Amino acid sequence: MAINNEATRLRSQGVDLADLGAGEPHFTTPEHIKQACIEAVQQNFSKYTPVAGFKELREALVARHHQDFGSEYSFDETIVTTGGKSALFNTFQVMIDHGDEVIIPVPYWVSFKDMVEYCGGKCSFVTTRAEEGFRLTAAMIEQAITPKTRIILLNSPNNPSGAVVSQKDLKAIVHLAASRGIYVMSDECYVYLDYTGKPFSLGSLKEYKNSLLLMGSLSKTYAMTGWRLGFAMAPKAVIGQLQKLQSQSTSNPTSIVQKAGLAAVSGSQQCVADMRAEYIKLRDRIIAGLRTIPGVKVNVPQGAFYAFPDVSEIVDRVGIDTVQLTSRLLRDGHVVGVPGEAFGMPGHIRFSYASSAENIDRGIERVRTFFASL
Ligand SMILES: Cc1ncc(COP(=O)(O)O)c(C=O)c1O
Known part of the structure; x- marks a missing residue:
């Protein structure tokens, strides 16, 4: 600041x-995405939409995720949010009670700590080391688990280090979490900016779906930071809680921006x-x-x-x-x-x-x- x-x-x-x-990306938003928004304005797509986002967009997000990562979510396990930030903030709000612990690998994105503390949670930090390529392992996470651990927060690719947790380490961490009844919140804001080969979402680990809270964003993927569009994919009960919170706070993300989001996820990914x-x-x-x-x-x-x-x-x-x-x-x-x-x-x-x-x-x-x- x-x-x-x-x-x-x-x-x-x-x-x-x-x-x-x-x-944020130095690129401008791709033309076909801007055009979809302009058309939505001209067609007076200006009313409230369903709180969780209109169904076609939620279905398109699910289809994109399925195609790219082999995940199996349904539209009612998905909520569209005002940026990835509000998906993260609201999910902490509905999941964390006073005194609950959230394991956060270091280095971490600036907002995580404040988000957890705002809802009365306690951060438990696990430090990675530059000399080890910021590697994060299940053994490192395990040492930080206590009876109060509610969530393990992952962010791969990572802001600020750019490190990508290997699929092997990710699977071991998710397995560990599930076996202890702990949720893994995966902030996948940069999932498409993965330079190791094929981007990997924890959503592809279908057998662990009940333990996963996936946080997505269109901001970096489509150079849409200012548009404010993100989403969460999670068990239906969690999405229900998120809907309640969103309903009494921001309501739906901006209607015309949702139309732009639909063009982004359902259009060409070139x-x-x-x-x-x-x-x-x-x-x-x-x-x-x-x-x-x-x-x-x-x-x-x-x-x-x-x-x-x-x-x-x-x-x-x-x-x-x-x-x-x-x-x-x-x-x-x-x-x-x-x-x-x-x-x-x-x-x-x-x-x-x-x-x-x-x-x-x-x-x-x-x-x-x-x-x-x-
Ligand atoms: C790791 C990480 N998560 C989430 C966000 C939130 O992005 P947005 O709210 O624009 O979707 C950011 C933005 O910088 C980020 O770096």
Whole structure:
């Protein structure tokens, strides 16, 4: 937040920043998706829809998921939400009682901790290590389980590390959870931005369906961050609770945006493949650049669109923390990044490569010059 405010202040003074901070695609929404929304406006698709989203969209989400991952959900095990964030927030609300524990692997996406704490839950953190490629195993999770554990939260591909949990580890974690009567909440916001080969959803583990809470988003997949469209797939009883909560809070996600979402999931998926191919090139570019900067160590991210370099050598040498380093990088080096503290992992900085190649190159050169000046 402080970084954002400072970036806005500098921009208003005319400072030209290399912005590698944004957590959203630099692409614009594909044309056929925009067109579907324009048509919905012209056809006066302006009334309330069913709270959980109109049936055709829920069915299309289910069909897309089945085709891509072999999952077997029905439309009434699916709710459309105002972005993936509200799917996550509302699911914590209906699942967590005061004192319940949620296991969260570190590094974690910034909102998870606050969401859990807001509904009276307690976070139990499991730290992964950059040296091990941020690997998460069932054995690591098992050590954190207590009688109060209600949910294990997974986010693969991960924001901020870009790590992808292997299918073997995922299956072992889900098996462990199911055998202990614990839910696995899988935040699959970046599931289509997986560069390891074929994207994998926990939804494909059909035999564990009763233990799974799948959280989806159209934001990153279709470059639709501002449209606010996400979904949850979960046991019918959970979806029923989510409907009640949504009914008394936001009601349906915006009607015309649902029409855009329908075009996104039921139309050609070539746009997703094209954007994925571009992200891979940008990833290779930023990683190659970061690896030439003295004092910076970085893994090759396997998904999402973030590099999460280890800069602990620099912070130790200079005697400051990563929050201070990142603010000085912004103020004096004119590069926007997010300090690892925001993700529970100091000593790292998150740089987004959802940006133009020119901006990435500019950012890398500025980081190099700034670090060398310390
Ligand atoms: C890991 C993760 N989950 C969920 C979200 C929420 O995305 P949205 O609410 O735009 O669908 C984000 C957005 O940055 C994210 O990084």
